Amino acid sequence: MSNTVKIIPFGGVRENGKNMYAVxxxxxxxxxxxxxxxxxxxLLGIDIVIPDFSYLIENKEKIVGVFLTHGHADAIGALPYFLKEINVPVFGSEMTIALAKITVNDDPKLKKFNNFHVVDEKKEIDFGDVSVSFFKTTHTIPETLGVVLSCQEGQVVYTGDFKFDQTATESYATDFGRLAQIGSKKVIALLSDSANAENPERSSNETDIADSMAETIKYHDGRIIVASVASNILRIQQVIDAAIESDRKVVLTGHDLEKIVNTAIKLNKLNIPDDNLIVPLNKLEKLDPEKTIILETGKMGEPIKALQKMASKNKGSLRIQNGDLVVIATNPSHAMETTFAKTKDMLYRAGAEVKSISDRGNATGHASQDDLQLMLNLIKPEFLIPIQGEYRLLAAHRELAKQVGLNDNQIFIASKGDVLEYKDGEMFQGKGIEVGNTMIDGIGVGDIGNIVLRDRKILSEDGVFVAVVTIDRKKKIIIKEPKITSKGFVYVKASRDLIQESAELVKNAVQANLDNKEFDWGHLKQDVRDKLGKFLYDQTKRRPVILPVIMEVNQHHKKTKKVSKKKNENE
Structure with missing residues (x-):
């Protein structure tokens, strides 16, 4: 038996979200x-991105289970795709498992899957050589847990998403005593959240955020739309509390949000004292705008695109109206900042006033720089693996770790597929494995690759140019002159000379291939692409997707068929 511990990131490093780590x-x-x-x-047209499970599928008999830290999409969203390939038990807190069941059981192929196990910070699971235990952390969803894997070599500690907030209520509070207890024993490696590592400002406590939310809602006279992540239970509670204080009704916009809210109410994680406080969407028109809060979470809990649709008048009855106040109660990732700014602009153009919880401080569910250093001092790891963030965030976490005494040799900024091995008190990078991204587009899983994305990008930038030609290969003649159509490249009616020259070029290229004794379909199409591509670039300095459509007919086919039929009749 090998006495090594290996840590392999499958996502969550050098990117935002998609957390998945194999130990x-x-x-x-x-x-x-x-x-x-x-x-x-x-990623044009892609709905979501999940980890590449290829290596894990090949080694599925070794997998003990999946251990979840919390119920946000960046921690549980890929579960249905994973469980369809690898049937293993899933562990998490009561709230996390309830949300995981919603995610998993929505898939028709997994309706009967029920290998879920509820754990808490007091639970320790013995797997022979390894025991798994948990510790309470603070995030924007109740019952968030960190995970500890204990073995003969020491402990591997995974924080999940966390921050420290001294005002956190019981369901959200960090257990500092437990963290100190973990740190009193040997910790091989700490996998620690880096999503806020670049921000020097202390995280705002949730009491201040709640007060700010209530004040913002209380002093607006018109309709209010709050955009939040569907599974951010803490933020939803703050909206509900503000609605009660300002005597407003809350309208939930989607079926997914209703399921999450109902689940949280059932588990006593949402406090709604008045049964009439929440109103279904179909009764929105009957409500006084001045007494209405619309809670918008969007498809799959991502609210920014939903706001764009509302601003562009494309979201059914939910359209931005003059005088609306839009409160954006979510912080965009760094990669989404441009989209975030564009969305705010669209909302203003549609007549809304826009406020964001980030306007009044560092409203985040992730650890501040002080929090990250405190976690290091409590856990005292031999080695640190910064996770959950783009490279610059992981690098910022590294600098923070060096300030509290770790050196460069103790800190590993990993890429997806890196294999970090711990043996005899040393950690080193072993032979890596191939780990890519799996892209989900509609019902397609992994069938969209780099070539398709490249074509989509070209289509979005330079359009498509289609040349249709009909030939008789046996007679080596062109039956119908090339017909040229263009979408997103040039306006055909205003570019007649270009179209005519293109048609002539296609005609010559096709005829040259017909006259060639070694005729080949692949060569013919590639020849048309090459000649047309060079010509169009010379004329326009653009490179559209070129689609040659070559149709073959046999002019004697019907006549031959009739003769054969007549011959049969004479027989």
Whole structure:
């Protein structure tokens, strides 16, 4: 039996979201979180991005289970795709498991999956050579847990998303005593949240955020729209409390949000004293705008695109109206800042006033620089692996760690697929594995690759140019002159000379291939692409996607068929 501990990130490093880490202790693999991320601008048309499970599928007999830290999409969103490939138990707090069930059981193929196990900070699970325990942390969703894997070599500690907030209520409070207890024993490695590592400002406590939310809502006379992540239970509670204080009704905009809210109410994680406080969407028109808060979370809990649709008047009855106040109760990732700014501009153009919780401080669910250093001092790890963030955030975390006594050799900024091995008191980077991204587009899982994305990018920038030609290969003649159509490249009616020259070029290229004794379909199409591509670039300095459509007919086909039929009749 190998006495090494291996840590392999499958996501969550050098990117925002998509947290998933495999820890291999001896011959068993423990999966920490199984999240997704929402696509950035260059992923045209992609709905979500999940980790590449190829290596784990090949080694599925070694996987012990999936251990979840919290119920946000960046920790549980990829579970349905993972469980369809690898049937293993899933562990998490009561709230996390309830949200994981919603995510998993929405998939028709997983309706019968029920291998869920509720744990808490007092639970320790014995897997023979390894025991798994948990500790309470503070995030924007109740019952968030960190994970500790204990073995003969020491402990591997995974914080998940966390921050420290002295005003946090019981369901959100960090157990500092437990952190100190973990740090009193040997900790091999700490995998620690870096999402806020670049921000020198202390995180705002949630009491101040709640007061700010209530004040913002109380002093607006018109309709209010609050945009939040669907699974941010803490923020939803703050909206509900503000609604009660200002005597308003709350309208939930989507079925997914209703399921999450109902689940949280059932588990006593949302306090709604008045049953009439929440109103269904179909009764929105009957409400006085001055007594209404619309809680908008968007598809899959991502509210920014939903706000864009409301601003562009494309979201059914939910359209921005003059005098609306839009409160954006979510912080955009660094990759989404441009989209965030564009969205605010669209909302203003539509007649709304826009406020954001980030306007009054560092409203975040992630650790401040002081928090990260305090976590290091409590846990006292031999090695630090910064996670959850783009490279500059991981690098900022490294600098913070050096300030509290760690050196460069104790800090590993990993990439997806890196294998960090711990053996005989040393950690080093072993032979890595191939780990890419799996892109989800509609019902397609992983069928969109770099080539398709490249074509989509070209289509979005330079359009498509289609040349249709009909030939008779046996007679080596062109039956119909090339027909040229263009979408997103040039306006055909205003570019007649270009179109005519293109048609002539296609005609010559096709005829040249027909006259060639070694005729080849692939060569013909590539020849048309090459000649047309060079010509169009010379004329326009643009490179559209070129689609040659070559149709073949046999002019004698019908006549031959008739002769054959007549011959049969004579027989």
């Amino acid at each position: 291999q202790i001896h011959d068993d693999i423990y999966i920490l979180d199984c999240g997704l991320k929402y696509p950035e601008n260059e």
